[in-house]
Amino acid sequence: MLWVRVLALVALCLNLTVALSTVNRNRARLESSQVLPHRNGWKFVGHADKADTTTLVLALKQRNTEELTQNFWRVSDPRSSQYGKFLSLEEVTELVQPHPQHVKDVLKWLQHYDISSCNHVSTRDFLKCRVTVGAAEQLLETKFGYFQHTVEKDYVIIRATQEYTVPSEIARKLDFIGGLHRLPNVGNKFKIKQQMPAPKDLSNFRYGVHPDTLRKRYNVTDNVATNPNTTQATAQFLKQYYSPADLKEFMNHFGKGFPHLSEISHEVGPNSGKTGLEANLDVQYIMSLGANISTTFWSTGGLHEGQEPFLEWMLDLSNTSVIPSIFSVSYGDHERTLSTEYMRRINLEFQKIGIRGVSVLFASGDDGAGCHRFEDESYTFEPDFPASSPFVTTVGGTMFTGLFTDANEKGNDISGGGFSNVFSMPKYQEETVTGYLNSSVKLPDSKYYNSSNRAYPDVSAMSDDFWIIINRLLMNVAGTSAATPTVAGMIALANDARLNAGKSVLGFLNPFIYQNPDIFFDVTLGDPSQACWLNDLDGYSVSEGWDPVTGFGTPDYHRLVAAAMKCS
Ligand SMILES: *[C@@H]1O[C@H](CO)[C@@H](O)[C@H](O)[C@H]1NC(C)=O
Ligand SMILES: *[C@@H]1O[C@H](CO)[C@@H](O)[C@H](O)[C@H]1NC(C)=O
Ligand SMILES: *[C@@H]1O[C@H](CO)[C@@H](O)[C@H](O)[C@H]1NC(C)=O
Ligand SMILES: *[C@@H]1O[C@H](CO)[C@@H](O)[C@H](O)[C@H]1NC(C)=O
Ligand SMILES: *[C@@H]1O[C@H](CO)[C@@H](O)[C@H](O)[C@H]1NC(C)=O
Ligand SMILES: *[C@@H]1O[C@H](CO)[C@@H](O)[C@H](O)[C@H]1NC(C)=O
Numbered sequence: 001m002l003w004v005r006v007l008a009l010v011a012l013c014l015n016l017t018v019a020l021s022t023v024n025r026n027r028a029r030l031e032s033s034q035v036l037p038h039r040n041g042w043k044f045v046g047h048a049d050k051a052d053t054t055t056l057v058l059a060l061k062q063r064n065t066e067e068l069t070q071n072f073w074r075v076s077d078p079r080s081s082q083y084g085k086f087l088s089l090e091e092v093t094e095l096v097q098p099h100p101q102h103v104k105d106v107l108k109w110l111q112h113y114d115i116s117s118c119n120h121v122s123t124r125d126f127l128k129c130r131v132t133v134g135a136a137e138q139l140l141e142t143k144f145g146y147f148q149h150t151v152e153k154d155y156v157i158i159r160a161t162q163e164y165t166v167p168s169e170i171a172r173k174l175d176f177i178g179g180l181h182r183l184p185n186v187g188n189k190f191k192i193k194q195q196m197p198a199p200k201d202l203s204n205f206r207y208g209v210h211p212d213t214l215r216k217r218y219n220v221t222d223n224v225a226t227n228p229n230t231t232q233a234t235a236q237f238l239k240q241y242y243s244p245a246d247l248k249e250f251m252n253h254f255g256k257g258f259p260h261l262s263e264i265s266h267e268v269g270p271n272s273g274k275t276g277l278e279a280n281l282d283v284q285y286i287m288s289l290g291a292n293i294s295t296t297f298w299s300t301g302g303l304h305e306g307q308e309p310f311l312e313w314m315l316d317l318s319n320t321s322v323i324p325s326i327f328s329v330s331y332g333d334h335e336r337t338l339s340t341e342y343m344r345r346i347n348l349e350f351q352k353i354g355i356r357g358v359s360v361l362f363a364s365g366d367d368g369a370g371c372h373r374f375e376d377e378s379y380t381f382e383p384d385f386p387a388s389s390p391f392v393t394t395v396g397g398t399m400f401t402g403l404f405t406d407a408n409e410k411g412n413d414i415s416g417g418g419f420s421n422v423f424s425m426p427k428y429q430e431e432t433v434t435g436y437l438n439s440s441v442k443l444p445d446s447k448y449y450n451s452s453n454r455a456y457p458d459v460s461a462m463s464d465d466f467w468i469i470i471n472r473l474l475m476n477v478a479g480t481s482a483a484t485p486t487v488a489g490m491i492a493l494a495n496d497a498r499l500n501a502g503k504s505v506l507g508f509l510n511p512f513i514y515q516n517p518d519i520f521f522d523v524t525l526g527d528p529s530q531a532c533w534l535n536d537l538d539g540y541s542v543s544e545g546w547d548p549v550t551g552f553g554t555p556d557y558h559r560l561v562a563a564a565m566k567c568s
Pocket of ligand 5: 424
């Protein structure tokens with residue numbers, strides 16, 4: 001028995017990069033590089049029982065994707081006459097739904113293997129099926145195994161242990177199949193620095209970041225939302241639940257200086273189980289900056305066998321007609337571990353959300369430029385996705401130059417940033433980023449990154465020494481996960497001002513951001529971001545104007561709202 005496992009593990013470590021080509025008997029691969037499960041923290045523990053069930057998500061090829069992209073740019077660009085003319089879910093469905101004959105053909109193929117328990121989403125471009133392992137193995141000519149998380153041992157999921165193929169005529173109708181190769185990212189990305197019972201009086205708390213620090217620093221002061229239609233949300237994956245009691249206690253301690261809500265208005269998905277740091281941080285800070293705003297806690301936390309929580313969220317959004325106008329998300333994977341086909345489709349999903357007027361903000365990651373070591377000991381930077389997507393707004397991190405909250409602000413050297421290896425540079429940032437590359441700033445050796453591609457982050461905010469309440473204790477945490485809800489809450493306030501004036505919400509933010517670089521406090525101090533410290537290789541330098549550590553810098557509420565009000 002033992003040798004079987006050892007062999008299996010060796011096989012799993014192989015990163016099967018194969019050219020997209022037909023294989024035997026007219027079968028084809030959907031994803032050109034299928035990275036088999038190898039993520040740290042997950043361990044193969046045995047072959048899956050054929051009678052066991054798992055979930056597959058079939059991403060059906062959409063129609064009119066070029067038109068989708070063109071429309072997406074038009075409604076997001078303040079200089080376009082179509083700015084803010086967002087589409088409803090029904091209109092998105094009209095535009096992108098797959099050809100009905102393709103849907104029929106795929107269903108017929110599934111039925112041939114007795115797979116009939118499938119649901120589609122409103123936009124009809126995803127099909128989610130409950131299948132037995134035995135049927136899925138035949139359908140996709142692959143094998144399945146159980147994978148257990150090495151720390152959270154109650155997490156056992158089913159994944160394919162080999163590459164998968166589909167008949168060639170089906171391959172033309174699908175982008176990828178979910179539930180096979182991507183393993184969820186479990187665990188907290190950010191550092192816990194201190195934990196203690198909350199002191200009674202926090203009014204003169206000069207150490208660490210809390211809501212008043214941010215409100216003062218970014219000129220939000222006592223401004224709060226007043227329009228009942230303003231909305232915001234945080235998205236959580238994998239058993240990250242917030243505690244309503246901690247949220248109340250946090251607001252008791254830290255919410256005295258501004259009117260606010262102390263309860264989440266809507267919960268989507270499960271919110272029961274262990275309280276998560278990430279979830280508590282997100283709700284406590286988005287509701288402190290985006291104060292007095294109806295907030296949604298959107299979770300795809302349940303981990304059923306086969307589920308891909310991030311993909312679940314994408315499906316949910318395509319299956320819900322009214323969704324919040326802003327999502328703050330702290331989630332990411334190395335681009336290297338994802339197939340291009342998967343990322344391209346996720347980018348189309350971001351466009352489907354953006355065209356509906358939703359701003360999506362992602363944390364840029366906490367490893368600076370990142371570092372990947374190849375087997376031959378050579379190394380390179382490691383960009384993350386979705387941070388590197390041209391279709392989201394990516395938030396990096398800053399911190400105080402000194403111990404106290406009246407100190408200056410500098411780039412946080414952990415702030416994720418750099419250049420995609422997959423997506424070319426979008427127009428909205430061309431001038432800005434070539435300006436940085438052309439400047440006299442010290443650049444890393446060009447062999448480590450792809451300077452003609454999408455550069456990130458776009459903006460930043462404080463990301464160190466944040467006080468949160470968790471399990472009634474005061475805890476100090478750090479990471480770009482803290483910066484993201486901070487910026488998201490401020491964008492929500494700008495949306496509120498626009499709604500009060502009868503204007504649309506801002507939607508996808510980047511064209512607006514790159515057309516208004518002066519709405520940010522430029523962050524010009526700080527060490528270069530981290531990269532391969534073992535090899536003495538630094539990441540990127542902080543500079544005047546935009547840079548791949550702090551983006552344009554941190555938002556100034558007054559100038560942000562003034563610029564937002566100028567857009568039609
Ligand atoms: C989408 O929503 C409909 C109606 O609520 C539901 O029947 C269907 O199962 C959902 N689809 C998925 C993939 O969850
Ligand atoms: C805005 O914030 C900056 C820096 O925190 C501060 O110098 C300035 O006085 C503030 N402006 C207003 C109008 O509050
Ligand atoms: C909070 O928002 C509501 C609308 O949702 C509004 O009626 C109320 O005046 C706001 N509170 C403050 C203090 O502005
Ligand atoms: C909120 O939205 C509804 C529906 O679009 C609209 O009728 C109403 O006037 C809005 N309320 C405010 C205060 O803008
Ligand atoms: C840089 O980007 C190009 C085009 O997007 C791609 O072909 C190339 O592989 C990338 N380089 C690296 C080092 O990933
Ligand atoms: C950057 O340099 C290139 C080549 O020297 C030049 O063509 C381009 O106009 C410059 N761009 C900016 C924004 O300075």
